[in-house]
Amino acid sequence: MTDSNRPDFRAALSNRTMQMTLGAFAFIAAAAGTAFAMQSGGSVTDKAAIEQIVRDYILEHPEIIPQAIEKLQSKRMESTIEASRSALETPYAGAWEGAARGDVTIVEFFDYACGYCRASLPDLAKLVSQDRNLKVVYRELPILSDESSDAAKVSLLAAERGHYMPFHRALYDAGRVTRETILASAAKVGIGKADAEAAIASKKYDTEIASNIALAQKLQASGTPTFVIGNQVLNGAVGHEALKAAVNAARGK
Numbered sequence: 001m002t003d004s005n006r007p008d009f010r011a012a013l014s015n016r017t018m019q020m021t022l023g024a025f026a027f028i029a030a031a032a033g034t035a036f037a038m039q040s041g042g043s044v045t046d047k048a049a050i051e052q053i054v055r056d057y058i059l060e061h062p063e064i065i066p067q068a069i070e071k072l073q074s075k076r077m078e079s080t081i082e083a084s085r086s087a088l089e090t091p092y093a094g095a096w097e098g099a100a101r102g103d104v105t106i107v108e109f110f111d112y113a114c115g116y117c118r119a120s121l122p123d124l125a126k127l128v129s130q131d132r133n134l135k136v137v138y139r140e141l142p143i144l145s146d147e148s149s150d151a152a153k154v155s156l157l158a159a160e161r162g163h164y165m166p167f168h169r170a171l172y173d174a175g176r177v178t179r180e181t182i183l184a185s186a187a188k189v190g191i192g193k194a195d196a197e198a199a200i201a202s203k204k205y206d207t208e209i210a211s212n213i214a215l216a217q218k219l220q221a222s223g224t225p226t227f228v229i230g231n232q233v234l235n236g237a238v239g240h241e242a243l244k245a246a247v248n249a250a251r252g253k
Contacts, residue, residue, distance in 0.1 A: 078231040080218055087215060088228055091137045092208050093159040098128045102135030104250045106243065107228040109141040109216050112151035113177045114224040116237035121172055123240040127247065134247060138168065139212045141224055147177045150200045152209055154186050157199040163189040 058064065081088070089105045108124065110117040124136055140155060142148035151171060158167035166189045174181035179200075186196040199205070216226060219233050227234040227243065230250025234242060 077219070077233060081228060081231050081233070084215060084218060087211070088139075089135075089137055091159075092139075092156055094162050094164045095139070095156070095159040096135060096137045097165050098131075098135040099133050100135070103133045104131075104230065104247050105135045105137055106247065107137045107139060109139045109212065109221055109224055109226040109228075111140075111142055111144045111148045111224040112155070112171055113142075113144040113148045117225045118172045119237045120225050121169070123237075123243055126240055127243060131247065138164070139215070140209055141212050141216055141221070141226070142209060143213070143224065145177070147179065147182070149209070150179065151177050151182050153199045153202065153205045154182050154191070154196050156205045156208060157195065158186070158189060158191060161191065163191065167191070 088107045106124070106127070108117075108120070110120075128134055128136060140152035142152040155164070155167060155171070158164050167185055170185040170188045171177065171181065174185050182200075183193050183196050187193065219226065219228065221233070222235050225235075225237060227238070227246070229243070229246040230253060232246050232249065234246060
């Protein structure tokens, strides 16, 4: 994956936010007008007049717009997550840790070149150690560099061979992601140089990576890490307590 075709998540998110702002404005006015007209037995003309009143009110009280956008976005996101639940929570081979049949699943979109993803590693490890009913599914999202893509491919090879988490931790422990650190981390878990280099050169894993990118875009991911827990999407290194709170919320539902 080159810089020219690497997705710009922040630009896409900004465009979607603007669209949602305009959509929420129109939705509030139309919905309020329709509801009032139906309840009062009013005509289409009455409905239009009511919509205009609602529009005028919104213009005078713009502070309600962020609340409406947040509610609309939350509902849309819940729908998006539910529609993609199986694709999100079904790991690629052994790219997961924790309980095989956990009652709550954390999905992390990550990049090996992402320092914030590295910072989140102990938070996830702590959660897994504390919660025997928790499953963590890892989804490669190599958007930061060409080395990110190389690392993702070898990572998926490790997942196929049952060495995913040892490789995952070894590569993060190695520091900066380079061809040398990728191969060295692979060797630590028993993957030979020839096999690792073959994985890097192969197009075998392109479909999985493209699928992860498409899922991340649907979820309005602004970068890495992005976590999906229950019906929530958390962007960034939010920390142990925020992840735990999201797990508890998902379990409560």
